[in-house]
Amino acid sequence: MRVAVVPPPTVASPQPRIKRRRGHGEAGAAWAYVSPAALIILGLGILPMAWSLVLSMQSSDLITPPQWIGLKNYEVISQDPSFRAAVVHTLVYTALFVPLAIAAGLGLALLLNREIRFIGFYRTLVFVPFVVSATAQGVLFSFIFDSHFGLANAILHRLHIPTQGFFADEHQALYLLVLIALWSGVGFCVVVYLAGLQDISKDLIEAAAIDGAGRVATFRHIIWPALRPVTVFLVVWETLQALQVFDMVFVTTRGGPLESTTVVVFFVWQQAFEVFNAGYAAAAAYVLAFGLLVLSIGIRFAQRRDDKEVSRS
Amino acid sequence: MTPVSGRKRRGWLPFSPWHFVLAPVALVFGLPLLWLVLSSFMTNAQINKFPPTIIPDSLHLDGYRYVLQNALFPRWFLNSTIVALVVVIGNLLFGILGGYAFARLRFGGSKLLLTLMLGTLVIPFQITMIPTFLIMKKLGLVDTLGALIVPSLVTPFAVFLFRQFFLSLPREIEEAAWIDGCSRLRTIWHVVVPMARPALSTVAVLTFLTTWNDLAWPLIAINDDHNYTLQLGLATFQGQHRTQWSAVMAGNLIAVLPVLIAFLAAQRTFIQSLTSSAIKG
Known part of the structure; x- marks a missing residue:
């Protein structure tokens, strides 16, 4: 055209x-x-x-012509205990994953930010899991945490600790997903923080040391403020990723056991492509998207307010 | 010795004491991958006893034999390679052209178009997946590799990244080429593209990584197992062979290896690509 x-x-x-x-x-x-x-x-x-x-305002099974039903899907979804459970699971997962990933990422970055022998090897090992696909991670950890044949239970057995159900246990599965996501996700926070740390001027840190600042004081007053933009980026990025987790759930638990790991995107996928309730799925997706939108606007406002305070002080 | 530097030399060890902290960390991150490699070379008999073997006394190729004879792994490998290659090339080509137009050419509606494109960056996948599936169905692409290629053929990320990079390049060189009678496309190809190597590798690396590793979209768009990608094939294979862990791990290693090799070969490029788009974005 x-x-x-x-x-x-x-x-x-x-x-x-x-x-x-x-x-x-x-x-x-x-x-x-x-x-x-x-x-x-x-x-x-x-x-x-x-x-x-x-x-989202239609009743559609993706095959026969859809019917207009207005806001009915949204009304039903607000009453749907499965959807509510999916939202809760997603929030628990995000609330655990994001702070842990960032804290561990910062800690490891500080640990790895030194010139000693084999440091390149350590950095590589910490980051390598990040390039492994969620599918491959899911398959690998389904095996490691397999309650019968898994390495995890074998080690527990050797240590004379009672073996665990892991993914078969509805009280453990969601936390296990967080753990795996940390294994693969921390490396990204580490490399981003390492890049941030390398941008901090060495002179500044040495000047602080000469002025008598200890390690803790140097961290609090120089390193942490300098890393603030990086931290903000990581919080936003990791939160958006965590709220949309899907691949790993699909591979390891398919939302089970007893729907204990059904997260919102999995719920949307299931409604659309397993139950063929596409209109309802679209409504669920929009509810999540609305949440993401409110969140990102909120973060932007908070950031702007902080920036003003920083520039005023 | 200056006490202010805080770096006292500790003489009682031939190596830095930090290794006592770093080695366990390395173990936590490395052990699962080591186990992936080891178990793929074990037999099911070695794995299927309790407690399972931790250090096998012999290594076997049973898993690989099973995977290559009873599953379509070579086919899936080919599919993944085709999809990833075409998508990477598409993103480079259309990203360069689009990014150049936004950075250097004046045209009506460019601001609006750019804003819209950037807006699509924040649309979550679960919003677009159902209509995208319906569009692919209308185009007759569902259940073909085309359905995997077309939606990712050019991303707003690639266009925007190239635009930002071109804006940072000096205009004078292009203008010299232009005055010498070089056409616009030839200028882009011979002058701009060679200068844009960092942007090219960033787009190529990140596009390859996300395309190769994607599961959700192939799961929706593909039914016929001949058109599976490696990730989809692996997920399905695992679902069907819950107890044949040695074969599953062999398949898993096949799916992971290309990315691992690419990463280890070009680690610096990978990390620079990720951090640069993180810190600037």
Whole structure:
């Protein structure tokens, strides 16, 4: 599709004069360059988002023509104990994973931020699990925590500790998922923090030491404030990831045992592609998305307020 | 010796005492992967006893033989490779073109389009997955590799990353090429792209990683096991062979190995790509 060539904008442009001469055909070329990206990103981003909203007000099984039912899906979902349980599981998972991942990431980054022999080897080992797919992690840890043949119970047995049910135990499965997510997710926090630590000027830390600041004081007054933007990024990023956890749940527990690990995205997937209740699934997805939106706006406001306080002090 | 540096040399050990802390940490992170490799070379008999063997006395290829004879792992490997390659190339090509247009060319609606594109970055996957499935169905792509390729062929992330990178490049070199009579596309190919190597590797690495490791979308879009990706095949294989752990681990290692090798070969690029997009983004 060709788009009409738009005359160059009349607003004063900061671009150098030489651009004027090649303004001819510029818009045409630009549209040709962006059209594949625009088509896919808008067609498979904006359009589905709107479609999903419509779908959430329909009753649809993805095969027969959908029926308009207004806000009925949202009414039902607000009363649905399974959905409520999924929200609770997701929040528990997120509330455990995010602080632990960030604290462990910072701790390990401080530990690994020194020049000793084999430090590269340690850094590599801590980060390697991050590149392993959630599927492979899930398969590996289903094996390690298998109640009969798993390494974990074998070690417990050797240590004369009673063996555990792990993924078969509805009181342990969700926490086990957090543990695995930490194993693979901490490495990312570590490398981001390490990059942040390397940006802190050595002179500043040495100056603090000369002024008599101990390790704790140096950390509190220099390192921690300098890492603040990195921490904010990690909190936002890890929270968004945690609220959308799916792959690992699908591979290890499929939401079980006794629905104890059904998280929101798993609930949405199940409703849409197992029960074929697509309208209801879309409504559930929108509830989660609304939560994400409120959260990210909240974080942005909190951050802005903090920034103001920091600049005032 | 300066006491202020806080780094007193401890003479009683031939190595830094920090190794006492770091070695257990390394063990926690390394042990599961070591177990993955070890158990894939064990027989089911070695695994299926309680308590299971921790250090096997002999290594076997039973698991690999089973996986290669009774499952479609080679096929899935090929599918994953095709999808990842095409998606990476698509993101580089369309990302460069789109990013260049946003960074260097003036066209009506560019601001709006860019805002919309950036907006799609924050749309969660579970919102778009059902309609995307319906769109793929309309296009006749469901249950083909096309369904896995098309939605990821270019991401707003790639376009935006290239745009940011091009904005940081000096304009003068491009203008010199332009004055020398180079066409716009030739300028991009011969002048801009060679300068954009860090951006190219960042987009390639992150796109490869997310595409190769994805499970949710292939699970939705693919039914026929001949069109599975490795991750989907592995998940399904494990579901069907709950007690044949040696074969499952062999398959698991096959699925993990390409990413592991790529990572170990280009560790610096991987980590720089991740941290740069993290700290700037």
